Amino acid sequence: MRSGIFTVSSGDETLRLTISAEGDVRVEPGQTSLRVATAGPDTYRVTDGRCSWMVTVAGDGDERQAFVDGEVFTLDARAGEATPRRSKAHAELLAAPMPAKVTGILVEPGDTVSRGDLLITLEAMKMELPLHAPRDGTVASISCQVGELVQPGVRLLELSS
C-alpha cells in the first residue's frame, strides 16, 4: 500500500488525499476521514467508521479503475499535489471499439452537435454500431471515410467544446 499525498480526479471533481503509513486517509474537500487496508489481491477495504466498501483496483499508471458495489470508476490518481492535466472532457476523440467498417458519416467539421446525436455508423460482426456524441460540442475534425475499414482505438472524429 502507498502512503503520502495524492490528487485523485474523476471528470470535473478533484480530491486531495493524505494517506498515513497506517492507512488513515484524510479527504479534502469535505474533511472526510477514512481508513484503508489491503483485503486481498488488488482489493482494499475502505471504511468511514459507519459503512465499509470493498474496492477492487486495476491499473498501474496514473489512470486507474475501481470497482465498488457494482459501479466502475475511472480515476486519475497522482502522487503529490500536482494539478491534474486539463480534463480530457474538453477535446474528445471518437474511436471504433473493434475492427469495423464505416458505413455512414452524418456530420461535417464545424457542425454543432448535442449529446446523443448520431455522428458515425459502423458495421462489425454483421451488426450496425452507431457512434453517438458523448456530450454537446463542435465537430473539430473527421478522420475516416465511408467504406473504410478502421481499427479499434484509431481516431475517427474529434469533438471540441
Place this chain on the structure above:
Amino acid sequence: MFDRLLIANRGEIALRIIRACRELGVASVAVYSAADAGAPHVSAADAAEPVGSAGPGGYLDVGAIVDAAKRSGAAAVHPGYGFLAENPLFPAACSDAGLTFIGPTAEAIERMGSKVEARRHAVAAGLPVVPGETPEQDAASMKEAAARLGYPLLVKATAGGGGKGMRVVRTPGALPAALNAARHEAEAAFGDGTLYLEHLLDRPRHVEVQVLGDAHGGAIHLFERDCSVQRRHQKVVEESPSPALSPALRDRMGAAAAALARHIGYRSAGTVEFLLEGSGEEARFYFLEMNTRLQVEHPVTEAVLGVDLVQAQLRIAAGEPLPWRQEDLRQRGHAIECRIYAEDPESSFLPQAGMLRVYREPRAPGIRVDSGVVEGGEVSVHYDPLLAKLIACAETREGARRRAVAALRQYAVLGIKTNIPFLVRVLEHEAFREGTIDTGFLDGPGAALAAPAPPDAARLRAAAAAVAAHAPGRGTAATASAATAYDPWTALGNWGRTLTKAR
C-alpha cells in the same frame, strides 16, 4: 452412455456441457480456433482438437468438426447453442459419420427453422399464432400485405433469429426502407433475404416454455421462462416463474408447448416461444417460434425445477426414455438470470474487447455463475460478447431479485467494460421490481437506464482512497500466468484424465 463426447462450441456453454459430461463419467473433447488455444474450455476438457484459424470459421465448419470428432474417438457431438446448433446439415453430417448428435433430428430443425413452416405446424398442433403472412417479395405485394395486416407491424426474416433482419414499421411511408434494411441484414446473417410480415402486439411479454422429448414419442414441458427484459430483441434478464401468468394460463401454455413437441415428434431439449398480450385472466398468448436447441437461459429452469437439462439431453440421445413424468415436475421458488456481456451501455452497448485485468465471480448461497472466461484472459472481437451468466434463486421473486443485485455488486470486472452496472440499474428499477416489464421497455421507457446515475459521493471517496493507496505489482493478479494459477482446472492437473481412464 457414450464414452467420449465432442463439444462443438466455446465459452460458457462448452464449460457447462463439460461439467455435465464429468458428472456422467463421459470424457469430453473440446474444439478450438487458433485464437482460443489457451481458452478455459480447452483446459477444462479431457482432450482438445484444433478446428481452424482465429475467427468464428472453425466453429462453423461442419466438415472440420466431424473430422475432429472422428480423430478424437468421440461417439457423440453436442452443439451447444449458436454456431452449428440449428444447422440441419450438422446432425445429418454427424449421422453419416456414425456420430450421435445431441439434439433433435435434422427434419425437426429444418421444420422449426423456417418461420413459415413452424407456424404451419403450430397451427396444426392447435396453438394460437399472431396474424401474419409471407407475401410475394416484390414491393407492391409487400405493401398490399402490410395494408391487410395494418400498422404497426413487424418485418422479420423467415430464416431469422436473435433479432437479426427484424424491423418495426409504424407507418406505410417507413415500409420500403425497413424492408431494404431487413433484407440486407437477413442476407448477411442467414444467406436468405426472404421476409415475413406480422401484426405487432401491444406491449407484449416474451414467455417461453421449455420442452423435452425422447426417441420413444414421449414429450413433456418444464414450465416457463419470462424473457421480457430485452434490448433490441436480445435477452438481458430471464426469470421463472413468469410474474405475468395465472396458474390456469401457465397450465394452458405448458400443455400447448408439449402438444407441439409431441406433434412434430420432437427429441431432446427445445423451447417454444410465445408472446403474451395483457396479463392475469385477460392475457392471450401466441406462438412465436420454436428453438430447436439448448437455450442460453436454461439454468433458470434448472434452478426452479432442480433438474439438469444437459444431462437429460445426453441420456435421451443415448436412447433412454424421459427422465421425469410431467406430474413429477413442480416449480419451486424463483430464479433470475442476468447475462453478463462485454459491452459498454454508455456507448450504445458496443461490444468490448481486451484483457480482463480483474475478473472475480461472486460466491453466495443461491448464486450460480456459468462463465467461459478467467482473470487475465483476453476477450476477443471474433465471438459473442457473452462472458457469463449469473443465476440467483430464492424462495420468492423479491428474494431472488435482491440476491442477484447483491451478487452483481460483488462481481468485480475491470480492464474491459461490462453491463454489470446496467444490470444493477435494471433490477433495481420499479418496473422490474413490480414485474411489469414488457419487451419494449429497455428500448422505450427504460432506455435511460443505459446512462449511469450520478456517482454516489461516499462510494467515489472510497474508490479514490483505494486507487491512491494501490501499489501495483504486489498482490496484483492481472497477468496471464497469475490467472492460470487461479484456474481450478489447471490446478486439477491430470486428475480429470485419470478419472476418465479409471472409469
